[in-house]
Amino acid sequence: MKWIKALLATALSLALTWVLNTKQGDIPPFGKFLSPFQGFWRNAEPANGFPVAQTLTLPGLQQPVQVRFDDKHVPHIFAQNDHDLYFAQGYLTAQDRLWQMDFVTHVAAGRLSEIVGPARLETDRFFRRMGLKFGAEKSTAAMLADPTTRTVLTSYSDGINAYIQSLSPRDYPFEYKLLDYAPEPWEPIKSSLLLKYMAFDLSGRSDDLRLSNALGKYGPAVVQDLFPDYPQREDPIVPVGTPLDFKPLPAPPTPPSFTAAMSNKVAQNEPDPELGSNNFAVDGKKSASGFPILANDPHLQLNLPSIWYQVQLSAPGVNVYGVTIPGAPTVIIGFNDQVAWGVTNVAADVLDFYQLKFKDASQREYWHDGHWKPVRRVVEHIVVRGQPDRYDTVLYTHHGPIVYDKDEKPFMTQTPTRHAMRWTAHDADNEVLAFYKLNRARNYQDYTAALSTYGSPAQNFIFASSQNDIAIWPNGRFPLKWRNQGKFILDGTDPAYDWQGWIPQQQNPHVKNPARGFVSSANQFSAGPDYPYYLNWQYGSYERGHRINERLARMTRVTPDSLRLLQTDNLNLNAQLMLPRMLSLVQGQPLPAAQQKVYDELSRWNYFYEADAIGPSIFELWYSNLVKRLWDDDFGLQATGLEMRAPSRDRTNTLLLQEPTSRWIDDRRTPAKETLETLARLSLQFATDSLTRKFGALGPEWRWAHQKSTDILHLAQLPGFGRLDLNVGGGAGIVNATSERNGPSWRMVVALGPQVKAYGVYPGGQSGNPGSAYYENLIDTWSAGQLTELVFLRSPDEKHPRVQAAWTLQQK
Amino acid sequence: MRLFLVIFVLCAVAQYFLPWWIVTPLAFAAAFGLPTSGGRAFMAGFNGVGMGWFMLAVWFNVKNEGLLASRVAQLLPLGGSSWAVVILAAVLSGLVGGLAALAGSWTRQALAPPPVAPAR
Numbered sequence: 001m002k003w004i005k006a007l008l009a010t011a012l013s014l015a016l017t018w019v020l021n022t023k024q025g026d027i028p029p030f031g032k033f034l035s036p037f038q039g040f041w042r043n044a045e046p047a048n049g050f051p052v053a054q055t056l057t058l059p060g061l062q063q064p065v066q067v068r069f070d071d072k073h074v075p076h077i078f079a080q081n082d083h084d085l086y087f088a089q090g091y092l093t094a095q096d097r098l099w100q101m102d103f104v105t106h107v108a109a110g111r112l113s114e115i116v117g118p119a120r121l122e123t124d125r126f127f128r129r130m131g132l133k134f135g136a137e138k139s140t141a142a143m144l145a146d147p148t149t150r151t152v153l154t155s156y157s158d159g160i161n162a163y164i165q166s167l168s169p170r171d172y173p174f175e176y177k178l179l180d181y182a183p184e185p186w187e188p189i190k191s192s193l194l195l196k197y198m199a200f201d202l203s204g205r206s207d208d209l210r211l212s213n214a215l216g217k218y219g220p221a222v223v224q225d226l227f228p229d230y231p232q233r234e235d236p237i238v239p240v241g242t243p244l245d246f247k248p249l250p251a252p253p254t255p256p257s258f259t260a261a262m263s264n265k266v267a268q269n270e271p272d273p274e275l276g277s278n279n280f281a282v283d284g285k286k287s288a289s290g291f292p293i294l295a296n297d298p299h300l301q302l303n304l305p306s307i308w309y310q311v312q313l314s315a316p317g318v319n320v321y322g323v324t325i326p327g328a329p330t331v332i333i334g335f336n337d338q339v340a341w342g343v344t345n346v347a348a349d350v351l352d353f354y355q356l357k358f359k360d361a362s363q364r365e366y367w368h369d370g371h372w373k374p375v376r377r378v379v380e381h382i383v384v385r386g387q388p389d390r391y392d393t394v395l396y397t398h399h400g401p402i403v404y405d406k407d408e409k410p411f412m413t414q415t416p417t418r419h420a421m422r423w424t425a426h427d428a429d430n431e432v433l434a435f436y437k438l439n440r441a442r443n444y445q446d447y448t449a450a451l452s453t454y455g456s457p458a459q460n461f462i463f464a465s466s467q468n469d470i471a472i473w474p475n476g477r478f479p480l481k482w483r484n485q486g487k488f489i490l491d492g493t494d495p496a497y498d499w500q501g502w503i504p505q506q507q508n509p510h511v512k513n514p515a516r517g518f519v520s521s522a523n524q525f526s527a528g529p530d531y532p533y534y535l536n537w538q539y540g541s542y543e544r545g546h547r548i549n550e551r552l553a554r555m556t557r558v559t560p561d562s563l564r565l566l567q568t569d570n571l572n573l574n575a576q577l578m579l580p581r582m583l584s585l586v587q588g589q590p591l592p593a594a595q596q597k598v599y600d601e602l603s604r605w606n607y608f609y610e611a612d613a614i615g616p617s618i619f620e621l622w623y624s625n626l627v628k629r630l631w632d633d634d635f636g637l638q639a640t641g642l643e644m645r646a647p648s649r650d651r652t653n654t655l656l657l658q659e660p661t662s663r664w665i666d667d668r669r670t671p672a673k674e675t676l677e678t679l680a681r682l683s684l685q686f687a688t689d690s691l692t693r694k695f696g697a698l699g700p701e702w703r704w705a706h707q708k709s710t711d712i713l714h715l716a717q718l719p720g721f722g723r724l725d726l727n728v729g730g731g732a733g734i735v736n737a738t739s740e741r742n743g744p745s746w747r748m749v750v751a752l753g754p755q756v757k758a759y760g761v762y763p764g765g766q767s768g769n770p771g772s773a774y775y776e777n778l779i780d781t782w783s784a785g786q787l788t789e790l791v792f793l794r795s796p797d798e799k800h801p802r803v804q805a806a807w808t809l810q811q812k
Numbered sequence: 813m814r815l816f817l818v819i820f821v822l823c824a825v826a827q828y829f830l831p832w833w834i835v836t837p838l839a840f841a842a843a844f845g846l847p848t849s850g851g852r853a854f855m856a857g858f859n860g861v862g863m864g865w866f867m868l869a870v871w872f873n874v875k876n877e878g879l880l881a882s883r884v885a886q887l888l889p890l891g892g893s894s895w896a897v898v899i900l901a902a903v904l905s906g907l908v909g910g911l912a913a914l915a916g917s918w919t920r921q922a923l924a925p926p927p928v929a930p931a932r
Contacts, residue, residue, distance in 0.1 A: 002918070002921055003922045005918050005922070006915065006918040006919040006921070009914050009919075010840070010918075012911055012915070013840065013908070013911040013912045013915045016907065016911055017833050017836040017912075020833075020908065021831075030904060031832050031833060031904070032831075034897070034901040034904060034905075035901070036868035036869040036871075037828060037832060037868065038827070039832070040880065041868070041869055041873070041881070041901075042872075043880060044881065045876060046876060174880070719886055719887055720882075720883040720887045720892070770879075770880060770883050771876060771879055772879075
């Protein structure tokens with residue numbers, strides 16, 4: 001009996017210990033995790049615990065590096081050579097953001113299952129099948145072949161590794177303890193994977209299949225009408241009439257017309273309309289100081305830790321401040337004492353799908369240019385936590401990977417099966433060299449030289465210099481296409497459909513010092529129809545860009561604050577254009593009482609999407625439901641059985657405004673004949689009912705911030721680690737593009753001059769540690785639409801009231 | 813009291829250098845070496861390990877102004893109270909320590925009856 005008791009107690013004790021030391025599904029190993037000796041408590045940084053002075057001895061440094069930290073915890077790094085500069089950047093970025101940068105590279109490389117188990121296996125397969133690693137390997141080889149970027153990438157990696165090696169398990173960032181794994185050494189390819197992931201975010205989707213389906217169902221005349229090559233309302237980046245300073249190459253000939261076979265496997269994930277960005281710059285004639293002022297706010301998904309990390313990098317030949325992507329060296333958006341630059345996404349068509357003809361079911365050869373060509377098979381080895389490893393074979397043609405080669409449910413359903421993908425993110429380019437040179441640019445010539453090695457994702461690089469030049473180049477690698485090549489799925493058997501070359505980089509759209517005194521972009525068309533090459537048939541809609549241009553044109557004596565206020569402009573041009581028409585559509589017959597109140601509220605509204613306004617909550621629901629009623633029966637999956645996209649906002653608006661007898665208005669699913677008036681009434685009723693259900697009768701509860709609910713979530717969506725329901729206005733299609741989950745991920749305004757002055761903020765904090773006071777300390781400034789002056793030091797010893805901490809990193 | 817002190821000091825020092833689960837063999841060994849009744853061994857183990865965790869967790873939580881633990885308390889979910897996480901940590905570790913000490917005590921009793929009656 002005594003033995004039984006003793007054995008039972010011992011077994012129970014050992015079992016409890018084992019359970020608490022082992023991750024059970026999503027449950028962390030509670031013993032390890034909750035232990036104050038080594039668990040998460042170790043990440044609970046004391047409120048005033050940041051060392052103001054210390055010397056760190058790091059193996060691999062060549063000379064001492066001075067680092068100052070300002071009150072926002074931004075490191076200002078002063079090194080004596082490039083190697084040490086990027087070593088220190090790697091070390092200090094890892095100190096704040098190691099888990100984040102490591103996690104994102106796991107996503108991009110298709111290695112999430114290693115960390116979290118089989119639940120993410122399909123995500124992993126998808127990213128491998130999209131060839132992110134394939135592209136990253138090519139770019140890494142190109143960047144390591146260049147002596148400059150080899151130094152940058154390898155010393156950055158060495159810096160990260162010096163930090164990783166200094167850690168014992170109790171020091172691991174919080175998320176490693178929660179998810180129960182350990183950091184692994186960093187390699188240059190991981191920096192490349194991060195840039196490819198950005199390319200996926202910004203250019204990795206395609207409408208080819210859905211448009212091919214529309215073409216198949218309705219024919220070329222309808223497609224030409226509803227999906228026109230240039231919108232009715234547009235205000236391109238390079239103003240129409242800008243003279244060409246080059247002689248264009250002939251485009252390849254358009255092959256005889258081709259209709260893609262329809263496929264039942266298609267896309268539903270449209271590119272998020274708010275994954276856009278704004279940038280603008282005014283010249284000295286328009287500014288109060290007589291020097292240019294530049295602004296940029298890239299719109300991305302709002303996450304914690306923040307997408308961006310602020311840093312100042314100084315070494316012989318460079319002193320630059322700006323934001324970096326944790327895990328990638330150099331400054332991506334920023335300024336030095338001579339120039340400033342920023343980026344927005346170009347949205348050119350750089351991803352196409354090719355329909356293939358296989359010799360037989362084994363899919364080992366495909367027909368191209370009159371021959372059977374071999375398919376290359378690449379075996380992907382996926383490690384799955386808690387399960388045996390998986391192997392997945394991906395087929396490659398000369399175009400690129402066949403993302404899905406058999407009938408299965410694609411991770412992103414926009415991906416057609418048995419089609420090859422051609423994408424610029426698979427080409428070898430040296431983006432890091434472009435940023436390295438931009439960081440050191442002194443004038444316009446340096447800026448254009450820097451752009452020449454940049455490939456993907458294509459960006460609108462805006463520029464201003466203290467020599468009073470302003471410029472913008474939609475820049476990247478653009479395939480030389482015949483008009484509309486890649487608007488629909490392409491014929492993979494005929495070489496006439498292949499990409500046959502590139503637009504020479506010097507002939508990318510560009511404008512320098514335009515007569516109007518400003519340059520700007522908001523993801524709209526790169527240039528008007530007078531630009532000689534085809535880039536795409538559709539871009540971001542024109543509203544943000546047009547509003548920016550309208551306000552900039554009127555501005556005089558511009559100050560940094562003028563541009564800050566423009567960044568937070570909440571006027572919605574779509575509402576301004578459409579609401580009067582929609583109100584007139586429901587006039588005539590009496591409305592039910594609730595709808596009449598809504599109608600009166602909207603009649604008084606000024607089209608501004610302020611946080612407290614009620615108009616936006618109603619208009620957004622009304623308009624989107626009206627559009628849905630208009631197109632669902634003609635282009636919706638349920639009604640047609642086909643995956644198709646609906647026409648753009650511009651085309652829809654033209655129909656609502658000018659084509660009251662259009663054949664598309666009637667709902668062909670009902671026997672009755674619908675009119676625009678019917679649709680407008682039904683959708684107004686829908687909007688009224690749904691807001692009443694959610695918030696009660698019309699009143700302050702209907703406020704826009706409440707209905708929209710902007711959330712900043714933790715990157716791994718951990719409850720309690722984000723910030724929810726921010727009290728902010730703005731929204732889709734508005735200059736202040738703060739929507740539910742996306743928004744200005746960094747707002748920056750730089751005033752050039754004898755002494756450059758810059759302002760910036762992002763919705764987060766410098767530290768990636770949720771136990772740090774610097775994890776989300778900038779959010780309130782960001783929500784209020786304010787900017788913080790950025791501390792730009794000229795020397796490591798410069799006295800500055802906001803800079804106290806001084807660290808020295810020295811060689812072992 | 814003696815057993816409690818031994819477990820408390822031994823486990824605190826050991827956990828500073830070794831994985832947390834070192835408390836299991838240590839509490840077992842201490843209760844095996846210092847004879848007492850099963851109930852007292854459990855309490856000594858519970859308090860000896862739990863107190864160490866409790867005090868250190870309180871220290872970190874106060875210095876951090878509850879920032880991280882209150883996030884963890886939303887994740888678990890414990891209603892966002894950082895002190896609930898402190899208590900949870902103390903109780904879980906106490907259970908591990910108590911069970912290990914109980915097992916140590918009973919194992920000794922199985923090998924040989926206690927030489928003297930437990931002191932009252």
